[in-house]
Amino acid sequence: MSKLSCEIIKDILPLYYDGVCSEDSKRMVEEHLLDCDSCKMELEKLKNEIHILERDIIENRKDSNVLKNISTSWKRLRLKSFIKGGIISALLIGVIILGYVGLFEWEIISVDTDIVKIREKSEMGDGKIVYYAEIDDKYSLNTLKYDMDNEGNFYMTPLRPIIKREAQPPYGLEKGYDYIDIKVQEEFRGKEIKKIYYGTPEDKILIWEKGMELPKTSEEVEKSFGFE
Template sequence: MRKVSCEIIKDMLPLYYDSVCSDDSKRMVEEHLSECNNCKVEFKKIQDEIHIPEKSIIENRTDSNVIKNISTSWKRLRLKSFIKGGIITALLIGIIILGYVGLFKWEINSVSTDVVEIRDISEMEDGKIVYYADINDGYSLNTIKYDMDSEGNFYMTPLRPLIKKEAQPPYGLEKGYDFIDIKVQEEFRGKEIKRIYYGTPKDKILIWEKGMVLPKASEEVEKYFGLE
């Protein structure tokens, strides 16, 4: 076999080291290295330059694991912060909604009878008790709570939220006729109604009591409630 020059072998050493040369080229390089010290030295340099010491590999792996752990911890912290932020946001929104409902929608304040006038109390042909309520403090009213105690006292309590709204026409329950159907209420509650009050047990206006004779409702009132 023709002897191969060192220059050719040096060009092939990187391929030989990476095991990407053909079998024939591999044998040729190995035969040359067995005889040529200069090329052996050159090959040793390539090995030293490319080879990473085991200690360095371990350190690199350790550094990589540290980075991965830091990245994982950071992602967990981001997730926890996101969840925490979501919970806080939901709580704040809930508090705002509850505050709004409590102040503007939750009707818990009763109207003092000092600003209430009840007039034109009468009885309709079907037995309903009709009255005209005039709340003259300038604020609107949308809710009347019905309640009854064990002694047969029936209360119609006007309720408002903490934050009141000014009354604007067309008026609601603050100005206008309303009625109470005694028969329906007695059937529903299973008790006899003896008195009807507008207000609360401690602050009330008597509208009707058993045995009271009321004037007949006018034709206008009958028509207003659609009975004529």
């Protein structure tokens, strides 16, 4: 067999290195490499180039994974920021709503009795106590809180929110007739009512007490309540 030239061997070296050449070609290459330093160097060069290529591929894969990890982390961060922002926004909205309710709707401030006038007290035939209340500070009133202590003192406490609204006709509880049904309240609370006050235990106006004689309520006033 004639000796193959280096050019032919160099053409075959990539196939030889990958192990895809025939057994005859493999044997010829190996016989040639025994005596040819140039082709040996070419094979080593080929090995180094392939090694570098494989290393670059691995590095590129690593870089790609890093980019994917960064992208995933960024998406997670954006999601967390979105959720956090949503929670903060909900809390702020809740605080605003609670603040509005607390200031304008939550009726917790009692009205001082020095601006309250109670007059025209009377009694219906069935024992209901009628009175005319007027609060002269020109602000509306929509809530009367009923309460009773163990001594039989019954309190009707006028309550307003922190920020008051100006009274507008038709007026509510700030100006007009009202009544208290003693029998219903006693049955509901299981106690005898001895005195009825407008206000709080510390700031009150006596409306009625047991044994007090009051004039009979007029038919006109009774009809205003829907009683006939």
